[in-house]
Amino acid sequence: MAAENNDIIGQLTQDIFKDNDRLRHLLETIVQLAMHEEVSNHIKADKYERSKDRRGRRNGYKPRSLSCRVGKLNFHIPQTRDCPPYQPTMFNRWQRSERALLITCAEMYFQGVQWQRCRVHFKRELLKKVPWKQSRELMEDIASVFEPEHRNECMLRGMVMADKWRQRYPTVSKMLEDGLEDCLSVCSFDEDIRKKMNSTNMLENIMRRLKARTRVVCIFPNRQSCDRLIGALLMEIHEDWQADKRPYLRILE
Secondary structure (H helix, E strand, O other): OHHHHHHHHHHHHHHHOOOHHHHHHHHHHHHHHHHHHHHHHHHOOOOOOOOOOOOOEEEEEEEEEEEEOOEEEEEEEEEEEOOOOOOOOOOOOOOOOHHHHHHHHHHHHHOOOOOOOOHHHHHHHHHOOOOHHHHHHHHHHHHHHHOOOOHHHHHHHHHHHHHHHOOOOHHHHHHHHHHHHHHOHHHHOOHHHHHHHOOOHHHHHHHHHHHHHHHHHOOOOOHHHHHHHHHHHHHHHHHHHHHOOOOOOOOOO
């Protein structure tokens, strides 16, 4: 179910690059899917599922709305019976803030998203585990592991490499077995995107730009003012990417 929900959200996220007005629909969909997962956990059973652990039943929906900078968001809050009332984590009885909603959306979505580990940092960590005389051989081996386009082939080569180095440097083998898969999330993208997202260079560049601007201000009167400045800078970066004829990263042609 989580994988299916992420496919839906992923498609909506790509649609935003075509039509910015879909952001409101994206937020509504994320929250609605998150509530579906939550209420299933609350009553210990999915929709229409027969389960001996079930402790309640669904009982329709209750409309709820929230106004934020992207417009009015409309939700359908699941109701339950024969168990304690279901309370969505993003809505509580005392606080409905835009910031809390967006943070909750991000947390719920990224729980099911694979993390891409920076391959450059991974290689550096590997180098620390061998003497410098073996560094060239190690880097040649790990380059061969990352060469294939398909994730399964990379994993297969990685396990072969782990077996090769196990007797001489077991820490190298352990790091490959424990961390290699985290470096392969980009294998699901096209070649051009894989090359630019297999390291954190792009993210580090954005963070440097944000730090350079926030250091000029030095002291913010409150957290909201800092949020507004960073949000404006990110929007500026986003608009630069949209206007650039040859952007560093283009997800959709």
